[in-house]
Amino acid sequence: MESTPKHKIQDRDIENIMGNLLRYGVLASLFVVLIGAAFYLLQHGSETPNYKKFLGEPKRLSEFKQVWYSAFQGRGRSIIQLGLFILIATPIARIVFSIIGYILERDYLYIIITVIVLGVILFSL
């Protein structure tokens, strides 16, 4: 017999960690977006916005690698876009974390369900 009962991971613990994960993900994203905003408004604040016609975003703002490179060149819009990537990644990270939680709980049905959900999201990226 074991002298100390093993701490089994509870739903409660998972909920706590998940709550923190979502909170810090959103805060990190907001932080990066605001840095980008400062650059963007300093660079382009006095120009006229033009969103009347849909042109689509250039590759610099729609492809991850290019966003990453141009963000580190100090380009405001790219930095904002990088922050938005963190935002999109937050619920995805939550899913990944759930899988780990269900593995620790040995809940096989929910391991499968969660992996499928993750698969669908990754497929679309």
Next chain:
Amino acid sequence: MTILLFTISLLLISIMAGLLGSLTGLGGGVVLIPMLTLLFKVDIHYAIGTSLISVIATSSGAASAYVKEGISNIRLGMFLELATTFGAITGAFLAAFISTSFIAILFGFILVFSSIVSLLKHEDHLVTGEGSRLARVHKLKGSYPTAEGEQRNYTVKNVVGGFAMMNVAGIISGLLGIGSGALKVIAMDHIMKVPFKVSTTTSNFMIGVTAAASAGIYLRRGYIDPGLSMPVVAGVLIGAFFGTRILFTAKTKTLKILFAIVILFLAIEMIYNGIQHRM
């Protein structure tokens, strides 16, 4: 108007949208898209992309609070996310083949529907006992803390019906860049008979994942613009931050009626513009 002024106005509107969205449980998207297209004359593609991003922000921001309170039913949410994520990528895929006028009209009808749902009297259900076989297999029962601090147990009904409705909610979400909060409420409150407090928070929790599923597709199509998303994300987060703190105390009935009237007005405007091919 300069970009600076444009950004500040968008920020203020978004704070309001975030506040109302979280108070009514309908999400900010339902007001953002008409505001952007009608007021700021933004092309509907950009509006949809911006709204989708804001939906992820509000959902994750609000869910972080609810999850810790232990109100959301995480397994129920995850199970139903199977339906919404499949729906979301289907919707995002379809969006490329549908004319913008049709999207505007469809959006208008969803707005009308949402405002009606937000006004419906909450049927606060409490299904007890063991529940159906499907509910048992998927471990969908749960418990939530009441105002008195005790834990109340519940289970759910009609798993298949709820799942199907969630799939529709996902398609609409992917097509229009909104959280489809109203449809999720129908699925959980009215079909599955989930207690109101649980359904609101679980729906909010699911919206982020659903939106993330179509975000990749939108990003590649160039719908997501940083100049629009920046003030909107910041605004809805500020709004939702206060909204979630009011939810547990305030009586929101008057606000809901007011919100429904605003939405109805926006809906008519969207449908009219869609018919006139002005979108």
